Amino acid sequence: MAYAQQELKQCIEQAVGHANAYQRAIIASYSWQVEAQDVSTLTFGTQERFYFTTPDRSMRAIGFGIAQQLKTSGHDRFLRMQSKWATLNRDHVGNDLFAFCGFSFAELKQPDYRWSAFGEASMTIPKFLYLEQDGHTTVTIFAFVEPQSNAEKILNQLAVEYAELHTPKSSQFVTRIRLTRDGNDAFEASFHQATQLLKTTLKKIVLAREVVYELDQPVDLAGLVQELESSQPGSYIFFFQPTLEEAFLGATPERLILKTGQEIQTAAVAGSAPRHELEQTDYALGQTLLQDDKNRVEHAIVVDSIEQTLRGLSTRFEKPEQPMLLKNRHIQHLYTPITATLSPEVSLFQLIEKLHPTPALGGEPKEAAVAAIRDIETFERGWYGSPVGWMDGAENGEFIVAIRSGLFTDRSAVLYAGCGLVEGSRLQSELEETGTKLSPMLQALSQLCTIEKDDVYVD
Numbered sequence: 506m507a508y509a510q511q512e513l514k515q516c517i518e519q520a521v522g523h524a525n526a527y528q529r530a531i532i533a534s535y536s537w538q539v540e541a542q543d544v545s546t547l548t549f550g551t552q553e554r555f556y557f558t559t560p561d562r563s564m565r566a567i568g569f570g571i572a573q574q575l576k577t578s579g580h581d582r583f584l585r586m587q588s589k590w591a592t593l594n595r596d597h598v599g600n601d602l603f604a605f606c607g608f609s610f611a612e613l614k615q616p617d618y619r620w621s622a623f624g625e626a627s628m629t630i631p632k633f634l635y636l637e638q639d640g641h642t643t644v645t646i647f648a649f650v651e652p653q654s655n656a657e658k659i660l661n662q663l664a665v666e667y668a669e670l671h672t673p674k675s676s677q678f679v680t681r682i683r684l685t686r687d688g689n690d691a692f693e694a695s696f697h698q699a700t701q702l703l704k705t706t707l708k709k710i711v712l713a714r715e716v717v718y719e720l721d722q723p724v725d726l727a728g729l730v731q732e733l734e735s736s737q738p739g740s741y742i743f744f745f746q747p748t749l750e751e752a753f754l755g756a757t758p759e760r761l762i763l764k765t766g767q768e769i770q771t772a773a774v775a776g777s778a779p780r781h782e783l784e785q786t787d788y789a790l791g792q793t794l795l796q797d798d799k800n801r802v803e804h805a806i807v808v809d810s811i812e813q814t815l816r817g818l819s820t821r822f823e824k825p826e827q828p829m830l831l832k833n834r835h836i837q838h839l840y841t842p843i844t845a846t847l848s849p850e851v852s853l854f855q856l857i858e859k860l861h862p863t864p865a866l867g868g869e870p871k872e873a874a875v876a877a878i879r880d881i882e883t884f885e886r887g888w889y890g891s892p893v894g895w896m897d898g899a900e901n902g903e904f905i906v907a908i909r910s911g912l913f914t915d916r917s918a919v920l921y922a923g924c925g926l927v928e929g930s931r932l933q934s935e936l937e938e939t940g941t942k943l944s945p946m947l948q949a950l951s952q953l954c955t956i957e958k959d960d961v962y963v964d
């Protein structure tokens with residue numbers, strides 16, 4: 506093995522000592538530098554897998570296995586998780602902790618079988634983490650050490666699992682996937698209900714479509730993530746596989762929050778138009794979007810809401826006066842990048858709780874819009890549209906808005922796409938917009954599988 510065995514042994518022994526002294530489990534972590542890894546590393550895992558990379562691919566986190574998973578639920582799940590994370594960080598041994606994190610869009614509707622492995626709030630410390638940041642890649646082993654553990658046994662087990670990660674697996678999957686529900690009718694019905702609310706109580710509401718496919722065998726998920734990464738430059742790629750049978754993944758352009766110390770970066774991403782292969786037409790589509798009243802209203806609601814939230818939590822707030830365009834392969838959006846300096850007492854968990862969902866995924870007013878979404882939509886959003894990302898022990902981290910995403914099991918793929926509605930929104934164009942938003946995932950899937958009865962795919 507490429508790591509200093511003696512040092513790792515000392516770290517584990519120290520953790521056993523602490524676990525015995527405190528009579529509770531302790532996380533031990535040990536890191537060393539390795540060569541840069543890329544998305545293909547995912548193909549080596551036979552355990553649970555986690556992946557997160559930034560639009561410029563300068564930051565990349567690849568996790569295997571689960572050393573410890575914190576879970577909680579309820580309306581106050583962000584703050585409950587904050588205290589669990591603080592406790593875990595108090596007495597671990599070794600390097601800084603790191604967790605892949607995800608929260609549900611809202612409390613799950615009565616027990617939803619599809620999302621039960623994900624839950625309402627989860628933070629996962631992997632057993633093995635490859636982390637690329639600032640041009641360096643480190644690998645960290647996280648070990649869950651219980652009182653009375655045998656250090657030698659833990660070390661031997663880690664050695665076996667680490668060696669596994671270097672054994673190539675063959676991944677020849679040829680899957681046929683068949684559309685079983687396109688979600689159009691349900692969307693249409695919710696659209697009409699929402700239209701009534703937009704005349705009275707709501708300024709904006711975001712409604713989504715759930716599109717269900719049946720698979721004849723599991724999709725090569727590592728291959729799919731790889732495909733998304735190469736076909737969607739400029740998007741975050743995320744992949745959470747908390748059990749061997751279930752995975753949630755996607756390619757989103759939308760950052761919810763990047764926090765480094767008390768400095769934060771966020772963005773309003775709302776208002777959409779398709780891309781076009783002809784440069785001139787594409788440019789014209791972008792210019793029309795920049796000047797379109799309906800889209801400008803939709804966008805301004807998001808900017809104003811983020812501004813109002815952040816001004817109450819920060820000592821500095823900056824944003825450009827006018828939105829710009831954010832162009833992805835299939836779609837372009839109105840985009841306003843925002844930076845702020847958080848007041849010293851504000852935590853990352855609090856910030857996520859206050860921001861989520863912005864009116865880019867919820868609506869305005871927030872509480873009424875989220876309640877209406879729950880009421881009107883006929884499916885469970887689960888983690889779609891939610892804060893998903895990573896966090897370290899000092900509560901630095903990055904969370905994206907988990908859109909352009911899908912939930913995969915061995916026999917099904919459930920894809921999600923939504924759009925913001927304001928007064929005057931038209932059903933047909935909103936439906937088309939959700940079709941465009943499904944394209945990144947369907948295009949990637951079409952590279953790996955045969956898609957049958959595919960009437961929603963737009964290349």
Ligand SMILES: C=C(O[C@@H]1C=C(C(=O)O)C=C[C@H]1O)C(=O)O
Nearest residue numbers: 775776777865908922923924925
């Ligand atoms: C809801 C989605 O996207 C959101 C809605 C947008 C819109 O209505 O213009 C644009 C970007 C996202 O904030 C989605 O992709 O599912």
